[in-house]
Amino acid sequence: MTDLALVSTFCPDRVGLVSGITGHLFELGINLRDATFAALGTGAEFSAVCELPESLTVAEVEASLTALPVLARAQVKVTPFTFDPIPGPHALVTHRIEVSGGDQPGLVARLSEIFTQFEANIVRLDAQTLPDRAGERYSLRFSVSIPAEHAATCLAAVANTAEMLALNCKTESL
Template identity: 55%
Template sequence: MASVALVSVLGPDRVGLVAAIAEHLFDVGVNLRDTTFSALGSGAEFVALCELPAGLEAGDIEAGLSRLPDLAGAEIRAVPYAFDPSPGPAGTITHRITISGGDQLGLVARLAEVFKQYDSNIVRLEARKLGSAEGGLYVTRFAVFIPESQVNLCLATVSNTAGALGLDCEVEAGTL
């Protein structure tokens, strides 16, 4: 198997940021595996597991990305990835859950506890406060693995937790 590196870029958000990173990685022969990008306020974060071709090291990736003008002012890190890059069964997304409504202090912590209680794994998480033009809502999206034997109880508890806080809860089920 090819060596795998974790590549992380945190810096100012700008148009073309993902294109600059992805193009450089392609040009040096990197194959992207699990990859995420998020605009975070006026900043942005790109994180990817990268399969490196023979002879290319994580340090080479970091040095190359550091030379890109589009990444000026960004924190760039590339390190060997010490974990298995292939997700196990708990890395499969079985449900996508969206909670929306007013901002609730501790909401993510409460729902994370619910998932833990039902042996469910959070695979992806996104929480965002929308601007006033978008209604000023706080929207939290969980992509989770819920064991089949726990689905009904887990989803009922998530829904009840959201409802008790006056929040809306939408669930999309199926292996995604």
Template identity: 45%
Template sequence: MTHHVRISIACRDDRGLLAAVAGRLFELGGDLGDASFGLLGEQAELVCVCAMPDHQSPEAIQKALAALPALKSGEVTVKPFDLGRAPTATGRATHVVRVRGNDRPGLMARLCEAFGELGANIVRMDAQQLERSTGTDYLIRFEAWIPAESEEACLANVANTAESMAMSCDAERVAPK
């Protein structure tokens, strides 16, 4: 029998980090499910769901991961994962929306509100600041579920919000109608 755990790791980025973590989980009998990895500056962050044999407690998994040299100065959290592992209908992206321009206070709040006003659900968001001679460029990529009945209005709302802040915006459908 197996149980599922949510693993969260934050540590200094290093080559071989993902290989070390995935290898240790495999040694413990784990099977990785949904996972997300990214860098925030020099810090690496990994969040994943993993099926583990029942004899592996969250505490034992945490201890085994924390012992990895790559994680020596990092934070490792392992907790039971009791929610469903398959996304709901609103958890599957129908669109990818990219916004780019100079960073400014309130930018993220206004863009997220533009999606929510018409019933969209942001499934994933990645943002990156790039220092330029003209200021800080902000690149934001949203994956969102947008209800079919408000697709056109929602995308126009997001684009208008971006344009009102002097940012460019493009969108594409990634799921069939």
């Protein structure tokens, strides 16, 4: 059986970061499973569940990544992945929801509470402060798994909350 590892990096954002990391992992014979990348301010975060060949240890992967020029000044961590790598039913995205407008402190907490109330699981979350003609615009994108029996009421609650806060709300059923 192939060993699984979680590869996590955090460093200054730069062009070629994803290709540098993933190309290096490929050269080591590592297969990527679930992976994410995000620019966070002027930093960037990459995480991936990886299948390591039997001949490679997590320590060797971490050492080789740390030596990469593209990961200069990076925090690199490689640890054994002990969870089941096959996503469960709560990871199946059924809806995408985007809420945007002026920044509202507590908005992520408020919307995530609505999802919890309707037994919906947040699979992905992306929040950004974006430049806008009027100053700044806050944009939230959720990919969620909502049980079919709660979908209509959950989406209505999210839309009502957005309307109450004078925010735009778009939903997409998959």
